Amino acid sequence: MPTINDVAEAAGVSASTVSYVLSGKRSISAATRARVERAIEQLGYRPHAGARALASSRTNVLALMVPLRQSADVNVIMDFVGAVATRARRHDHDVLLLTQDETTGLERVTGGSLVDALIVMDIELDDPRVDVLARLGRPTVLIGVPRDPRGLSCVDFDFGGAVGTAVEHLAALGHRGIGFVGSSPDAVARRAGYAVRVRDGFRAAVAAAGVAGAMSPVEASLPGARAALAAVRAEVPDLTGLVVHNEGALPSVLAVLAEEGTRVPQDVSVVSIEAADASQHLPGRPTSIDLPSLEVGTAAVDMVMARLEGSVAPETRLVPATLTDRGTTAPPRRGGRAGTRRVSPSRRR
Amino acid sequence: MPTINDVAEAAGVSASTVSYVLSGKRSISAATRARVERAIEQLGYRPHAGARALASSRTNVLALMVPLRQSADVNVIMDFVGAVATRARRHDHDVLLLTQDETTGLERVTGGSLVDALIVMDIELDDPRVDVLARLGRPTVLIGVPRDPRGLSCVDFDFGGAVGTAVEHLAALGHRGIGFVGSSPDAVARRAGYAVRVRDGFRAAVAAAGVAGAMSPVEASLPGARAALAAVRAEVPDLTGLVVHNEGALPSVLAVLAEEGTRVPQDVSVVSIEAADASQHLPGRPTSIDLPSLEVGTAAVDMVMARLEGSVAPETRLVPATLTDRGTTAPPRRGGRAGTRRVSPSRRR
């Protein structure tokens, strides 16, 4: 491997000149620059990352902590990871992978000056890692919004806005009774970061639109879907619009509607809130509010880089979702009460 | 951040002594070692990774190149990645993430001395990266076996053994007509590495067991499943055993059997070949040959480390799969011809 001195010699300049050509931190004459660049090219020179890190205290590597086990949606995670890796390269950085289950990983890579900055996925409402990260004092971006970000930047889907968009869409079509079936009960209990925002978003949107609304969690199974539908219908009898925020349970919900004989969108309009790129290929998808995994990953990198370069203030950014119409929403049937042909109680369970 | 000199001073020794305590490359008296270790503890000292890499030409980082887009099974990839990251830590290494679409990534991280070794996933039969890797001359492990490994180590599922186990299992139960429905046609055409081994494995196992066998690719859809079943039955009329190697198409195959009225396992025994940890939770899974994603990832790290430490020769390792009985296989019904109640031609398509 050639060193910077080899390049300097080949170009007939000093090593520092080569360094300045590479970094652009001092002005270099066009002629010199050209000679240096040609020498670099010819020798196939690549700066030694360790030497550079030692001299400059910058590694050009950022750490990405990824949840690996039992995590909600693998597709979404892979989309994040891909977006982060790709975007990091745009900023001339590489990505070091950290896994959730190595608790001391964050200390290790920062203490050992392995990375310049950190991106941590899957932040829960009261995530113990937030304290650790705040103490480390490195540029950090959390994916997910904790109760107290401790001065760290956060980025996440705009769940509140997403559910708001869904409700507004249905209300604009004329629906006056809207149900929301969301995450599984234990998910809500555990990592309720987004669940809270979804709940508040739904309440606010329903109030703003002046329509009746009801919410229920849902398990990803046929019985779960039946129970959830029954719950929201009990509260809002003339329910004609349905917002589903649970990718796992969506097929069950649609299956239950079909088995009831409830037609979509004639009897009930359905909007799903789901990851944008996850189940792209699946047929029979409803009109959806697409949560932009790629954009969140990209934004995370841009934010952490901004903190690394200039000293911008920490911020919390919620990336908006967009509605994709797939024809599963329509104005409610005149005369109302459509879609309330309920399955008989004995049929449930 | 304290440096090695701070530690040396605090412990009343020289920096080199601290270094030798850390590396264990020279004998150190118990007393000195204890003092140094206490100083390290108290100061919270962590060696600077860049300085270490510069001085020792070892980074303790390995690169993992991951396919991100359009790849077969995201679950399997995540299992790999998790296993690699976890196992790398066991060897005191970190993992740098490289994505498939950055073609120059391999040159960059090796040339820049960012990593010591490389693990590259999803190697196809004629993968252009193999040439690049061979030229780089770093310890490398390919996940997947190319036609010509060019002196690089490889590790993969033992697809041939897996299909052999499936056939032997069915043959031992008394089945004399066995069908194999495998990957989608284009998958076979594109990255045929495993497809070849599966095909050869099936032919060999069928021959060894002295039973009739037929193979067909299958698309992941109901019509695809119908066509594939029809194809193998056309070739082996008294087909009572079915091996399915296509996670996507498996539900369709089972659905087609159900809609025919073919009972499993009374009329047809079904064995699936699939990733061990991917769809763990799904109900209704058939007896399966489980491809051990985690073990392959672990083996990849162990192999690349072995090449890094001592100079062991390159090797190709195929990790065996194990059969998990879930009750979808049984002896064929006496008198044969069971399971051949075919759906009428008009019913197909």
Add this chain to the structure above:
DNA sequence: CACCACTGTCGAAGCGCTTCAACTACGCTA
């Protein structure tokens, strides 16, 4: 014409570590 500001380049120091050669002290053996 003296002075100044600016551009382009260089030499040298130093980042924090590893490792080699060298040295001391000690307990053996002959």
Add this chain to the structure above:
DNA sequence: TAGCGTAGTTGAAGCGCTTCGACAGTGGTG
């Protein structure tokens, strides 16, 4: 008692880079 091998420790060199201060040359200004 001289000689020797070994265990334990150290100083110094050097890994390849960045960056600071210095300096020569150039052109513009008063």
